[in-house]
Amino acid sequence: MTGRRRAASLGKIEEGTGPARPRATDGAPPDTPEQAHASPPPESSRLRRAGPGVWTACVVLPASVSLWLMSLRDVRLDAMGDLGLLQALPVLFWIALGLLVLGFCVAAAARRTAHSCFALYVLTLIAMIHATPPMVEQELRYSWAWKHVAVVDAMLRHDGEVPNAGGFDIYNQWPGFFQFNALILRATGLESPLGYAMWAQVLANVLMLGPLLVIYRSITTDRRLVWGAVWIYYSCSWVGQDYFAPQAFTFLLCACVIALVVRQLPSSRLPRPGPAGGGWPRGRFVLVIVIEAAIASSHQLTPLMLISALLLLSLPRRNRRVALPALAGAVVLTAAWNATVARRYVSANLDSFVDALTRPEANIWSGLSRLGDAAPSQVMVSWIDRGLSGGVFLLAALALMTRRWTRRTPLLPLVLFPLPLALVNAYGGEMIFRAYMFALPAAAFLIAALLMPQGRRLPARMPVVAVLLAAMLGSLLFGYYSKEAMNRxxxxxxxxxxxxxxxxxxxxxxxxxxxxxxxxxxxxxxxxxxxxxxxxxxxxxxxxxxxxxxxxxxxxxxxxxxxxxxxxxxxxxxxxxxxxxxxxxxxxxxxxxxxxxxxxxxxxxxxxxxxxxxxxxxxxxx
The missing domain is CATH 3.40.50 (Rossmann fold)
Structure with missing residues (x-):
């Protein structure tokens, strides 16, 4: 084969199923710059040459959106019982959601589906899950979101620190999120965050798309694999810590830091501007430090999660020129904040933290054992949530065993980094769920690598993939909507x-x-x-x-x-x-x-x- 034909062949592989790989059976990303960075044809050109699968996906999407919007007119909030919003949603909503899953699977099975088509499917999924409650309910949902609105209001009324705070005192010591919202209100002239807090979950999940894409596209250029991982992430993110709260804010920022670090690692498959010997471009590193400072000033747990992630990423020698400077910045900023502004809280809770270090099994069990007095419906929902979480980690482990190329990526440390904190502190019984939330982005990519391997045709296996994706999404909705009777x-x-x-x-x-x-x-x-x-x-x-x-x-x-x-x-x-x-x-x-x-x-x-x-x-x- 001539050099020109060989280049044309590589171009076809890139266009259809992702980057060319030296070993088709291993599912690995390309190992040479020529393979990794071959320029794909423009999306408009791909659409003109799209096959029936792509056109089918493009037709199903607007049909699904139309049915979803029509279904919202028939939501009966007074019909909510022990399973919350699940009982109030009409049949048309479930048909629309089923069509969306089916359309995404058709798009994933097609060879020439464009990024824009995948993006529209994911944004529609976010809208169906997270925009449905604010579109059918009158007021801000969830009492803790109201409490955080009250904190912002108090800081505005008292021009900064909350006096005589009582239970609000912890927010004086980690005020970053609240001061950021107070700044927004002063800049816009709004009187309260109530108006936009209703849409916080939609906004948080849309913004999360950015760091997810940076992480996934730093590992592979295969469109189907990247967007499959994104879809799985949103289908399995049931923990519900994305409302108007500091933890949602800092989780997004933590994902941004990890994305910037992964993008800069030597294992990244994308071009990395910066020093020839590796390391950080100056402007990008300054951005990392600024984000780390915002995390350290806004939440107690997230800085520790970030430090754990950067520590594990820095263990391979080849990563240290990138991971160690970011790790040092996170450690210094967190230690400085906890030793000064948050010193009172840290000192008061140091004994309980040290005591928790000696009871790792109790820390994990504390989040799994609180079902004794709950309604039978909530016991069932809790087991569905646990089944989804266990299934995610099981599929991720299976991917690491069968997709050998994933072991050469940062995915394994990004799945494991929350585990040390889950062992050393219960965090009020929530640590095990927070650990799942932080591990999910990497686990979702591993599951996508298992279900949608690169360079292989999917039509034969798509029925199985569709059933798994539908099961994930259904389990998510049980965790997300089943308490709506008390949350709305x-x-x-x-x-x-x-x-x-x-x-x-x-x-x-x-x-x-x-x-x-x-x-x-x-x-x-x-x-x-x-x-x-x-x-x-x-x-x-x-x-x-x-x-x-x-x-x-x-x-x-x-x-x-x-x-x-x-x-x-x-x-x-x-x-x-x-x-x-x-x-x-x-x-x-x-x-x-x-x-x-x-x-x-x-x-x-x-x-x-x-x-x-x-x-x-x-x-x-x-």
């Missing part, structure tokens, strides 16, 4: 909380059963808060036996000020789904409050009621 709030619930936080005398005590009420922390400096499920075991037993008698210690905290009890629909759902109080407790409490002459309803709607406590000795005192 109606306008009436928001009005009740706004009343009790703004229209009641300063110094009052606001009592709720759980935290599932929108904005209880707003104007935190006006009131004291009491949450029944956060009381001690003895107090909860007394409340379960006699709700009014059990309330007395909480009411006494108000002194000569009034006390208010707020009950709302989401709290009913929270108690039922999580089982932190006995069955029927909420109904008994509301019945006893309604019958007692000491409690007066001062705000009532279909979804919420607020009772004011007026002791007999005070009569009708206002």
């Amino acid at each position: 709030f109606s306008a009436q619930e928001v009005a009740a909380t706004r009343y009790v936080t703004t229209q009641t005398p300063p110094g009052s005590v606001i009592i709720s059963v759980t935290f599932a009420a929108p904005g209880l922390e707003m104007h935190y400096d006006r009131h004291e808060r009491a949450e029944i499920t956060q009381e001690g075991l003895q107090a909860k037993r007394l409340l379960a036996k006699d709700p009014l008698t059990g309330l007395e210690p909480l009411l006494r905290r108000a002194g000569d000020k009034p006390a208010y009890v707020i009950l709302n629909r989401a709290q009913y759902a929270d108690v039922h789904l999580n089982g932190e109080m006995p069955p029927g407790f909420m109904s008994r409490l509301e019945t006893d409050l309604a019958r007692s002459p000491d409690f007066t309803p001062v705000h009532r709607s279909d979804d919420a009621v607020v009772y004011r406590f007026a002791p007999p000795s005070e009569g009708s005192r206002g």
